[in-house]
Amino acid sequence: MTNDGFLLPSAPNFRDLGGHRTREGRTVRDGLLYRSDALHSISEQDRAAYDGFGIRQLIDLRTHHERDRLPDLVPEGAEYAAVGVQNAEAPGANFVDLLADRERARKAFGNGAAERFMFGVYRDLVTEDEALDGYRDLVERAAKGPTALVFHCSAGKDRTGWGAALLLTLLGVDRGAVTADYLTSNERQANTDHWMRQLSRHSGLPWEDVEPMTRVRAEYLDSAFGHVDEVYGSFDNYVVDGLKLSGGTLESLRERLLV
Structure with a gap:
């Protein structure tokens, strides 16, 4: 680890999900599962x-908008998989182009709308078809595909944040530790701040209108878990009925990632 606490200073939200303790007294293995911006x-x-x-x-x-604009650098020997969890044509999904249009940006995010937008994002990550398919794929790849594995989005905080919360919860990590890991992203948003401030200037939106989209909040994650309970009745039902994950996949995930 570097002296500033970042594994990769140029991707500051790249971090290992290992080390978390589960309710059963096991530990998530180090060096197998990474999350990133x-x-x-x-x-x-x-x-x-x-x-x-x-x-x-x-x-x-x-989304393909983001992948096409800024293709990943893939580590030597790694498999690359595009696994979308968001409808690429949904309002706000093509984020850069939306903020480049001043009138559309003002309607979408001005006067407190950005916070409402974020709560909507988290609801969609729980119930939209793309999200259900994508997060099922993520879990199955973590359980059965080659490791070490890294998963990421743009800022590594929302789509990646729900993915990490899902995986850690499936592994038996308690909600407090899951939330603490989620909130750690707030200390690692230098890259996000840079490009979001540029977009804010181009859109004409004041920073206070954009800021709710630049940080994670416990309420965002709580709203996702709450939506799980509202729609599916419980997290376990979400796993079985929503994500359609098999018992064998969950067993493989735990055997692989826990010690």
Whole structure:
């Protein structure tokens, strides 16, 4: 780890999900499961470290708009999989183009609408078909595909945040630790702040209108878990009826990732 606490300073939200304790007293293995922000910006100084993590599977949760604009740097020897969890044609999914249109940006995010937008994003990550298919794929790849594995979106905080919360909960990590891991993203948003401030200036929106989209909040994650209970009745029902994950997949996930 670098002196500033970042495994990869050029991708500051790249981090290991290992080390978490489960309610049954087991521990998530180190070095097998990583979460990250976008992986197009890995610097030359960080490239050796990036290749040295032994990544064998890279899962890109971004939409095709994002993937096409900023393709990932894939570690040598790794499989790359585009696994979308968001309807690419939904309002707000083509985020950069939306913020480039001042009138559309004002209607979408001005006067407190950005916060409402974020709560909507988290609801959709629980129930939309793309999200259900994508997160099922993520879990199955973590359970059965080559490791080490890294999954990411653009900022590594929302789509990736729900993916990490899902995986840790499936592994038996308690909600408090899941939320703490989720909130750690707030300390690692330097890259997001840079491009969001640029977009804010181009859109003409004041920073306070954009800021709710630049950080995670416990209420966002709580709203996703609450929506799980509202729609499916329980997290276990969400896993079986929504994600349609098999008992064998869950057993493989735990055997692989817990010690």
